[in-house]
Amino acid sequence: MKAIVDCNSFYCSCERLFEPQLDQKPVVVLSNNDGCIISRTDEAKALGVGMAGPYFKAKNVIEQNSVSVFSSNYNLYGDLSRRVMQTLKEMVGENNVEVYSVDEAFLSLGEFANSNSDQLAMDIRKTVERWTGIKVSVGVAPTKTLAKLANYLAKKDKAITDCVTVLDTQQKIIHALKITDVKELWGVGRQYADKLKGLGICTAWDLYNLSEEWAHRCLGGVVGVRLIKELHGEESIIMEKELVNKKMIATTRMFGAPVASLNDIKEAVATYTSRAAEKLRRQQSAASVINVFVVPKEPSQTGRFRHGPSIGSHSILSTPSALTQDLIKPALQIAERIYEQGRSYKKAGVILSGLVPDNSIQANLFEPPSKNMGRYLMEMMDNINFSMRNDVVKFASSGTKRNWKMRQEFHSPRYTTRWEELYEVH
DNA sequence: TCTGGGGTCCTAGGACCC
DNA sequence: TCTGGGGTCCTAGGACCC
Numbered sequence: 001m002k003a004i005v006d007c008n009s010f011y012c013s014c015e016r017l018f019e020p021q022l023d024q025k026p027v028v029v030l031s032n033n034d035g036c037i038i039s040r041t042d043e044a045k046a047l048g049v050g051m052a053g054p055y056f057k058a059k060n061v062i063e064q065n066s067v068s069v070f071s072s073n074y075n076l077y078g079d080l081s082r083r084v085m086q087t088l089k090e091m092v093g094e095n096n097v098e099v100y101s102v103d104e105a106f107l108s109l110g111e112f113a114n115s116n117s118d119q120l121a122m123d124i125r126k127t128v129e130r131w132t133g134i135k136v137s138v139g140v141a142p143t144k145t146l147a148k149l150a151n152y153l154a155k156k157d158k159a160i161t162d163c164v165t166v167l168d169t170q171q172k173i174i175h176a177l178k179i180t181d182v183k184e185l186w187g188v189g190r191q192y193a194d195k196l197k198g199l200g201i202c203t204a205w206d207l208y209n210l211s212e213e214w215a216h217r218c219l220g221g222v223v224g225v226r227l228i229k230e231l232h233g234e235e236s237i238i239m240e241k242e243l244v245n246k247k248m249i250a251t252t253r254m255f256g257a258p259v260a261s262l263n264d265i266k267e268a269v270a271t272y273t274s275r276a277a278e279k280l281r282r283q284q285s286a287a288s289v290i291n292v293f294v295v296p297k298e299p300s301q302t303g304r305f306r307h308g309p310s311i312g313s314h315s316i317l318s319t320p321s322a323l324t325q326d327l328i329k330p331a332l333q334i335a336e337r338i339y340e341q342g343r344s345y346k347k348a349g350v351i352l353s354g355l356v357p358d359n360s361i362q363a364n365l366f367e368p369p370s371k372n373m374g375r376y377l378m379e380m381m382d383n384i385n386f387s388m389r390n391d392v393v394k395f396a397s398s399g400t401k402r403n404w405k406m407r408q409e410f411h412s413p414r415y416t417t418r419w420e421e422l423y424e425v426h
Numbered sequence: 427t428c429t430g431g432g433g434t435c436c437t438a439g440g441a442c443c444c
Numbered sequence: 445t446c447t448g449g450g451g452t453c454c455t456a457g458g459a460c461c462c
Contacts, residue, residue, distance in 0.1 A: 031429085033430070034428095036430055056427080056428040056429080100462080191458085220437085220459065220460085221437070222436070223435075246433075247433090247434085249432095250433080251431085252430090347430095431462100432461105433460105433461080434460080435459085437456100437457090438456090438457090439456090440453105441452100441453085441454085441455105443451075443452080444449105
């Protein structure tokens with residue numbers, strides 16, 4: 001049996017942990033740049049605050065109902081996430097936990113669940129809450145896709161389920177499929193949902209009854225086949241062992257306000273490159289390809305604001321590198337190349353790919369001393385920036401004025417990861 | 427006026443090779 | 445001049461996830 005453990009309104013729950021007077025009160029957390037609502041509590045949902053909707057559209061409702069608003073505080077959420085995952089590992093064994101996202105983990109229950117899945121699932125839910133203060137929902141079923149379905153049902157009707165749903169018999173599974181809209185299934189997004197609806201396939205049960213051959217033809221090839229198999233209880237999406245290294249590392253941001261000057265664009269690109277290079281060194285990789293892109297301000301013709309047209313170009317490094325200074329140089333050259341005088345831009349990004357293990361440590365002996373200096377410099381910068389304040393030490397090309405910096409008007413303290421912001425009890 | 431920031435996998439098609 | 449039937453590798457783009 002598989003389980004999925006999913007934190008309820010995770011970012012909001014993290015904020016509430018340090019402001020307990022907000023329990024039972026509506027809370028929302030905004031995306032970077034305070035643009036979208038990316039987490040909301042049940043109370044906010046009941047007021048009609050949309051998920052993943054733009055903040056400005058919900059602003060009236062939010063102000064009229066005194067909804068508490070926070071900018072996203074990823075230092076805090078990341079730390080609390082680690083505590084939740086650690087709890088799960090202690091309960092079912094490290095090797096049986098697959099961290100799927102910051103607020104979700106799959107568990108392989110194996111023999112733990114043979115007799116009493118309900119009891120085990122409830123035990124997990126209660127223990128995580130007791131140890132970390134974070135409420136979670138648990139779904140249990142034979143496959144990951146069905147476990148996700150169970151979890152969806154657990155969250156949908158918390159008063160009845162107490163945040164736990166177990167689908168351990170064929171009858172329960174069939175009933176769950178029949179009462180669930182096909183668009184709620186894991187692996188069915190907007191495009192497929194619309195397509196399926198058009199064909200008269202409305203419930204998960206309707207999809208269950210289609211053949212693998214049909215899914216291969218109409219639902220993205222092998223991806224669709226896996227979905228059908230999973231619904232039938234056949235494990236087709238396997239558990240990943242340990243968190244493997246990223247194959248691509250990106251740092252991209254909207255600007256706080258549109259940016260027109262090349263200088264500001266270059267500062268932003270240098271800053272994002274530094275951040276991406278830090279992530280690169282953290283997983284001990286080096287990059288061989290660097291991609292820089294900008295998104296002009298003009299609204300997209302398609303009306304889809306998300307995947308608006310971006311203008312970018314890439315550069316291939318002669319030697320893969322993890323040193324910020326090696327990456328900033330080509331990044332800035334690309335920025336100059338793609339920038340057009342007279343336009344203004346709302347976003348820029350840096351993507352590192354072609355990642356390989358960073359073997360420059362071993363190569364040290366054979367390198368000129370200047371290269372070794374580069375490594376020491378990086379280590380020192382990373383350590384200082386990690387233990388003190390972000391960007392105490394940075395490259396001059398990152399700038400000091402930061403005209404492009406994103407908006408964050410409602411930021412809470414990093415209670416658990418910065419000494420000077422520790423929660424105080426008087 | 428104001429709409430995030432990451433990631434993954436898969437497929438099709440082109441370039442190139444023998 | 446005629447010209448088959450494989451392979452592989454890479455990239456762009458589409459779909460999905462949180």
